[in-house]
Amino acid sequence: MQYYPVSEARSMPGLRLVLSAGVPGPWGEAAKAVFGFRNVDYVPVEQAPMQPNKELLEWTGHRNAPIAVLDDEPPVTGWLDMIDLAERLGSGPSLLPADERRRVECLGFLTEIAGRDGLGWHRRILMCAPMLDAPADPDNPGLADVLCGYGVTEEALAQSNARIVAILRELAAQLERQKQAGSQWLVGNAPSALDLFWACFSMMLDPLSQDRNPMPDWLRGMYASLPDDIAAALDPALIAHRDRVYEEVIGLPLEY
Numbered sequence: 001m002q003y004y005p006v007s008e009a010r011s012m013p014g015l016r017l018v019l020s021a022g023v024p025g026p027w028g029e030a031a032k033a034v035f036g037f038r039n040v041d042y043v044p045v046e047q048a049p050m051q052p053n054k055e056l057l058e059w060t061g062h063r064n065a066p067i068a069v070l071d072d073e074p075p076v077t078g079w080l081d082m083i084d085l086a087e088r089l090g091s092g093p094s095l096l097p098a099d100e101r102r103r104v105e106c107l108g109f110l111t112e113i114a115g116r117d118g119l120g121w122h123r124r125i126l127m128c129a130p131m132l133d134a135p136a137d138p139d140n141p142g143l144a145d146v147l148c149g150y151g152v153t154e155e156a157l158a159q160s161n162a163r164i165v166a167i168l169r170e171l172a173a174q175l176e177r178q179k180q181a182g183s184q185w186l187v188g189n190a191p192s193a194l195d196l197f198w199a200c201f202s203m204m205l206d207p208l209s210q211d212r213n214p215m216p217d218w219l220r221g222m223y224a225s226l227p228d229d230i231a232a233a234l235d236p237a238l239i240a241h242r243d244r245v246y247e248e249v250i251g252l253p254l255e256y
């Protein structure tokens, strides 16, 4: 993907979407998927993963990704705000079900996947925990602050496996209920933000093959090595579902 540097992107009009360059960050991939679903064009802007990103911080007030900046509006960083922005700017089917009961279901699962204390949050804690004991990196003295901002602590780590297992079990049960009700989607009868987010975040547990998801080896190793209890909770039906979501809705191969 061709990224613009912050120095050029900040004076451009329209929607700029700041993304971690060269890696499939789950929140970033989900943001791309929701804008893609709603046919919203954007200019991709480069963020350097786990780095201070001083120019970006000065422009937006944030160091990480994704960040969406529309014209002179305040930057948007949260996953729900990304969905709202895609709904507002885009066209075509909605990302959220119209029926209120289904909407509550969809937003509840989304929070469990993408929110603080959710699946992505705890998967990151599991992957980053070894860095807590690593000697300080003179090239990136801010890393300790980054880990702190992502809640990477021994106390949180003690909860991580159980949180991920509980969320995966509930998602698998939901998929089965939907199947019994005659739907091939995680909520309602059409693809929603929930299918997109599950597909993108599943990458942290069982990444798509290298030809479809050309990620760096070091990251593939981290994403793919799962503790036994989490591997056991990852129902093959959930993986088959995300394969279909990528093939039929998001599109392949991934580009980042």
Ligand SMILES: N[C@@H](CCC(=O)N[C@@H](CS)C(=O)NCC(=O)O)C(=O)O
Residues within 6 Å of the ligand: 020, 025, 026, 027, 028, 048, 049, 050, 051, 063, 064, 065, 066, 077, 078, 079, 080, 114, 146
């Ligand atoms: N702001 C997002 C979460 C953003 C986030 O966690 N980004 C991570 C993963 S995509 C990131 O930028 N990691 C690389 C970094 O911190 O430099 C939300 O809460 O909805």
